Amino acid sequence: MRIAVVGSGTMGHGIAEVASISGMEVKLIDISWDILNRAKQRMEESLKRLYDRGTIKESPEQVMRRIEMSTSYEVAKEVDFAIEAVPEILDLKRKVFEQLDKITPRDAVLATNTSSIPISDIGEITSRKERVIGMHFFNPPPLMKLVEVIPSKYTTEEVTNFTVDLAKKMGKVPVRLKVEVPGFVSNRIFLRLLQEACREVESGEATVEEVDSAARNKLKLPMGIFELADYVGLDVVVDLWKVIVGRGAKDVSCSSYNKKVESKELGVKAGKGFYSYQAPGKYSKVPLPQDSRVPPERVISLAVNEGAWLMENGIVNAEEIDTVMKLGFNFPKGLMEIADELGIDSIVSQLKDIYSKGYDAYMPNPLLLKMVSSNQLGKSTGRGFYVHNT
Numbered sequence: 001m002r003i004a005v006v007g008s009g010t011m012g013h014g015i016a017e018v019a020s021i022s023g024m025e026v027k028l029i030d031i032s033w034d035i036l037n038r039a040k041q042r043m044e045e046s047l048k049r050l051y052d053r054g055t056i057k058e059s060p061e062q063v064m065r066r067i068e069m070s071t072s073y074e075v076a077k078e079v080d081f082a083i084e085a086v087p088e089i090l091d092l093k094r095k096v097f098e099q100l101d102k103i104t105p106r107d108a109v110l111a112t113n114t115s116s117i118p119i120s121d122i123g124e125i126t127s128r129k130e131r132v133i134g135m136h137f138f139n140p141p142p143l144m145k146l147v148e149v150i151p152s153k154y155t156t157e158e159v160t161n162f163t164v165d166l167a168k169k170m171g172k173v174p175v176r177l178k179v180e181v182p183g184f185v186s187n188r189i190f191l192r193l194l195q196e197a198c199r200e201v202e203s204g205e206a207t208v209e210e211v212d213s214a215a216r217n218k219l220k221l222p223m224g225i226f227e228l229a230d231y232v233g234l235d236v237v238v239d240l241w242k243v244i245v246g247r248g249a250k251d252v253s254c255s256s257y258n259k260k261v262e263s264k265e266l267g268v269k270a271g272k273g274f275y276s277y278q279a280p281g282k283y284s285k286v287p288l289p290q291d292s293r294v295p296p297e298r299v300i301s302l303a304v305n306e307g308a309w310l311m312e313n314g315i316v317n318a319e320e321i322d323t324v325m326k327l328g329f330n331f332p333k334g335l336m337e338i339a340d341e342l343g344i345d346s347i348v349s350q351l352k353d354i355y356s357k358g359y360d361a362y363m364p365n366p367l368l369l370k371m372v373s374s375n376q377l378g379k380s381t382g383r384g385f386y387v388h389n390t
């Protein structure tokens with residue numbers, strides 16, 4: 001299998017690394033050798049960590065030998081599959097797809113790692129929109145097991161199945177969306193966590209550290225919400241936010257992320273975001289207070305509401321949402337499982353409280369209201385999103 005990866009930044013270099021680990025021949029394309037050399041260094045560092053831990057058997061040198069880097073699309077002439085991981089700018093992505101459409105064999109599948117842009121909008125620029133698909137990896141790709149597979153309204157079943165198989169060959173667990181929605185499952189839910197975190201801070205309910213302490217210490221998430229935003233990149237956060245609310249999701253007023261981007265504090269990659277890091281690109285766990293005023297059900301309330309929306313619209317079921325959160329974000333339990341534990345009634349009462357303060361996006365989803373009125377409150381009543389043995 002020969003695969004081209006266009007864009008060698010945070011996601012692109014990780015995807016190239018994962019593809020090569022699974023034995024594929026990789027062509028990694030970017031616009032300059034400075035960027036490519038930095039990607040090479042990051043892949044080597046990551047491979048060394050995986051090798052030292054025994055996760056991979058081949059040496060980093062052997063894995064790197066299957067990766068050819070280039071500033072020209074020519075190397076993609078004979079690939080079976082190409083995936084794009086350039087910044088979240090539709091015009092830029094369309095330019096990349098025009099190039100790939102020209103250079104790759106007619107039957108090659110073209111994928112995008114976009115985190116939120118509708119696949120149909122990207123595919124339409126090519127002469128093979130039925131062979132264009134979304135294949136969304138998570139940061140860091142070598143560690144995160146999840147891949148969202150998003151067929152556009154044009155993608156054929158054969159191409160979707162091919163991409164699902166490819167994800168499995170790369171050692172990943174694919175979750176396939178039935179219908180494409182902006183932000184897919186992962187980032188619609190991530191956006192809601194980001195929005196509630198921001199609302200809590202900007203309304204004076206809590207500090208950044210208190211929100212993150214509730215996420216890490218009460219919900220047992222691997223990172224706080226602002227910490228994760230720093231890790232993902234605040235420019236990426238702002239871009240995915242714009243795409244999702246720009247295409248109809250209700251917004252929550254918030255300026256914190258934009259302000260950070262305006263002052264070039266982009267998070268881990270810049271060495272500074274909501275927190276400070278030792279050096280650009282060097283993440284280490286941020287220190288947080290043990291206690292926090294923030295109730296855990298408040299932190300996830302809007303995200304659970306979004307989960308209910310995804311279920312109501314037939315896009316995914318509760319188990320699939322939970323797979324996304326466990327394997328894409330390393331949640332120790334699924335979001336809907338956590339909601340069942342905390343109680344659907346407490347989630348709804350948080351939503352109602354925030355809604356009453358004038359935040360429209362918090363209007364409780366009818367599915368949640370129905371669950372409360374039929375006593376499906378989660379673990380406490382034996383039935384919520386899941387059936388529980390009491």
Ligand code: CAA
Nearest residue numbers: 046049050053115137138139140142222223232328329330
């Ligand atoms: N390659 C290889 N190994 C790596 C690595 C990489 N890129 N990054 C970390 N590791 C290894 C470390 O070497 C370390 O190994 P040992 O246990 O052998 O020492 C191990 O992973 C743990 O790393 P750390 O000690 O540095 O820190 P940690 O325990 O906090 O784990 C983490 C780091 C795995 C990233 C964890 O914090 C986590 O799971 N965070 C959540 C990440 C997440 O949610 N990602 C999704 C973001 S959203 C997204 O990507 C989608 C989008 O479209 C925006």
